[in-house]
Amino acid sequence: MRILHHIPLSPFSRKVRLVLSEKRLPFELKVEKVWERRPDYLDLNPAGTVPMLVEENGLSIPDSGVICEYLEEAYPDTPLMGRTLAERVEVRRLTAWFDGKFYHEVTRNLLGEKYMKRLIGRGNPDATALRAGYANIRYHLDYIGWLAETRKWLAGPSLSLADFAAAAQLSSLDYIGDLDWTLNAPTKDWYARVKSRPCFRALLNDRVTGINPPDHYGDLDF
Incomplete structure (x- = not known):
């Protein structure tokens, strides 16, 4: 299973989650506390940032822009970059x-x-x-x-x-x-x-400890 290292409210992590889900690519989420600078994580991504995608074959792809370009090239059946x-x-x-x-x-x-x-x-x-x-x-x-x-x-x-x-x-x-x-x-x-x-759907179901979203957050009709 591919793994996405992320922080729940990071907009860049959320962008990648949306692209993965729109392309119907299964993945697991792993929260990465980047401020702790874990040596194992830095070995995979020396920049120490999120998001980072680790493919099933072990390929590590950092940065939301790089990840989204990679996903568009590797999984083109659901195009998200325009046609012309x-x-x-x-x-x-x-x-x-x-x-x-x-x-x-x-x-x-x-x-x-x-x-x-x-x-x-x-x-x-x-x-x-x-x-x-x-x-x-x-x-x-x-x-x-x-x-x-x-x-x-x-x-x-x-x-x-x-x-x-x-x-x-x-x-x-x-x-x-x-x-x-x-x-x-x-x-x-x-x-x-x-x-x-x-x-x-997964984003609307997110909950972060200590912060409750407004009632309309998960309401599809506001």
Whole structure:
């Protein structure tokens, strides 16, 4: 059985979980406390980060971007990168947007300060970072809403890795109650479509010790 080393609320781990499930690839989850820097784990992944996928043949694949590209090449029956060159460019552009810009401007400032800091024992949340995260999220929700209104899926006519990259970030924030879904109706409608897919069920059943998600978190109709 392939194993995915992860942290439950890590948006990058969640992105890989969604891709694996959408491609109907069975896997086991193993929580990796990366701050402990276990020597056995560092032997597999010297960067000491999650997610990391270990295939049944022993191949170790680090980094969510590398993992998703690998899965697309190794298991192409359920394509998630677009069908034309232009579509693939747009999928990659938006995936980079959510993995990079959205994460650094929103998720790191909210989830990182409110959850990860406590998890690894690095003190209280920084108020400046929290204010920045709450301010930035409005702009990003508006952008997602614009994409959702002008396209069938975020990157174009087909469900893609871009949708899962965005949904992974939002689901992590939604779990800690940091999303106001009244801010943008098209974004909410798009997210409802994504989280209604079978691949999302395991994420909606996740529970983290010490944090209870809002009632709507697992509700497919909000």
